[in-house]
Amino acid sequence: xxxxxxxxxxxxxxxxxxxxxxxxxxxxxxxxxxxxxxxxxxxxxxxxxxxxxxxxxxxxxxxxxxxxxxxxxxxxxxxxxxxxxxxxxxxxxxxxxxxxxxxxxxxxxxxxxxxxxxxxxxxxxxxxxxxxxxxxxxxxxxxxxxxxxxxxxxxxxxxxxxxxxxxxxxxxxxxxxxxxxxxxxxxxxxxxxxxxxxxxxxxxxxxxxxxxxxxxxxxxxxxxxxxxxxxxxxxxxxxxxxxxxxxxxxxxxxxxxxxxxxxxxxxxxxxxxxxxxxxxxxxxxxxxxxxxxxxxxxxxxxxxxxxxxxxxxxxxxxxxxxxxxxxxxxxxxxxxxxxxxxxxxxxxxxxxxxxxxxxxxxxxx
Numbered sequence: 001x002x003x004x005x006x007x008x009x010x011x012x013x014x015x016x017x018x019x020x021x022x023x024x025x026x027x028x029x030x031x032x033x034x035x036x037x038x039x040x041x042x043x044x045x046x047x048x049x050x051x052x053x054x055x056x057x058x059x060x061x062x063x064x065x066x067x068x069x070x071x072x073x074x075x076x077x078x079x080x081x082x083x084x085x086x087x088x089x090x091x092x093x094x095x096x097x098x099x100x101x102x103x104x105x106x107x108x109x110x111x112x113x114x115x116x117x118x119x120x121x122x123x124x125x126x127x128x129x130x131x132x133x134x135x136x137x138x139x140x141x142x143x144x145x146x147x148x149x150x151x152x153x154x155x156x157x158x159x160x161x162x163x164x165x166x167x168x169x170x171x172x173x174x175x176x177x178x179x180x181x182x183x184x185x186x187x188x189x190x191x192x193x194x195x196x197x198x199x200x201x202x203x204x205x206x207x208x209x210x211x212x213x214x215x216x217x218x219x220x221x222x223x224x225x226x227x228x229x230x231x232x233x234x235x236x237x238x239x240x241x242x243x244x245x246x247x248x249x250x251x252x253x254x255x256x257x258x259x260x261x262x263x264x265x266x267x268x269x270x271x272x273x274x275x276x277x278x279x280x281x282x283x284x285x286x287x288x289x290x291x292x293x294x295x296x297x298x299x300x301x302x303x304x305x306x307x308x309x310x311x312x313x314x315x316x317x318x319x320x321x322x323x324x325x326x327x328x329x330x331x332x333x334x335x336x337x338x339x340x341x342x343x344x345x346x347x348x349x350x351x352x353x354x355x356x357x358x359x360x361x362x363x364x365x
Contacts, residue, residue: 034074047080
């Protein structure tokens with residue numbers, strides 16, 4: 001049994017909690033109480049937050065850009081800490097799940113690793129490459145595992161792409177284009193200043209770079225054009241160059257300059273030898289709109305919508321992500337999808353894009 005301690009109860013901390021713990025309303029108190037776990041061979045046993053209201057289970061102040069607002073919870077069955085050091089020193093915790101602001105990732109992950117814990121840290125791994133390298137190096141030195149919570153590969157449409165590549169379902173991939181754009185967000189004070197997040201080129205676009213690294217491989221070089229603000233990427237169009245695969249074309253557009261009615265949009269076009277996969281969806285004018293559900297078109301002209309795996313719950317992809325971490329620890333196997341090394345590579349791609357925009361040149365990753 002992997003015992004998990006969640007560090008930080010903001011929107012992501014709440015999301016990870018909901019992804020791991022089955023909560024039901026108590027008819028007597030009205031508060032939600034734990035009624036089992038969603039993970040196999042693992043359970044959340046402790047949380048840590050400096051906010052006394054959240055520590056008592058009042059999460060009504062928590063709201064993200066998807067999913068429900070937080071509610072009232074009965075947390076009496078969980079260990080509750082207000083000091084991160086107490087959680088890190090708890091001998092009954094095996095995995096520390098860090099859901100703190102990005103600028104605290106390196107410090108807390110390194111402290112947890114040195115305390116003998118395995119670590120799952122929310123994406124991005126860090127903003128600065130040297131911080132990310134220190135995190136990866138510390139995990140190796142402490143003989144502990146570092147996972148980075150890049151959840152995109154676990155959403156059904158993207159999981160289908162990953163599975164198709166792994167199984168060779170449609171033959172080799174010949175070309176790919178990805179899209180992920182937002183309007184400057186006003187739903188969270190923590191998100192209002194992109195500078196604290198490393199720019200949208202890291203906080204938002206690293207999803208794409210990570211997925212490209214997982215599915216297409218880490219590119220050797222890239223050429224980017226876009227919008228810089230204070231040296232940080234606010235919007236980017238990128239062409240990824242694979243020196244040993246000249247016939248593979250991979251590109252992406254991502255950024256935070258969309259008009260206000262386009263709160264969020266993402267999708268892809270993937271061209272395999274034997275089929276083309278299309279997907280496009282987003283929030284338009286406050287409404288979730290699926291322009292093109294995942295669609296497979298084969299060379300005979302047959303058009304179909306593949307059956308997707310995964311639960312319907314709003315946090316189902318995060319449950320799958322957490323289960324991947326637990327399985328890797330339980331079975332003592334690597335997790336290429338969530339490894340610190342892959343997350344570091346995605347961060348290097350983001351920095352290379354900023355350099356390419358600034359210089360107008362192709363940059364080596």
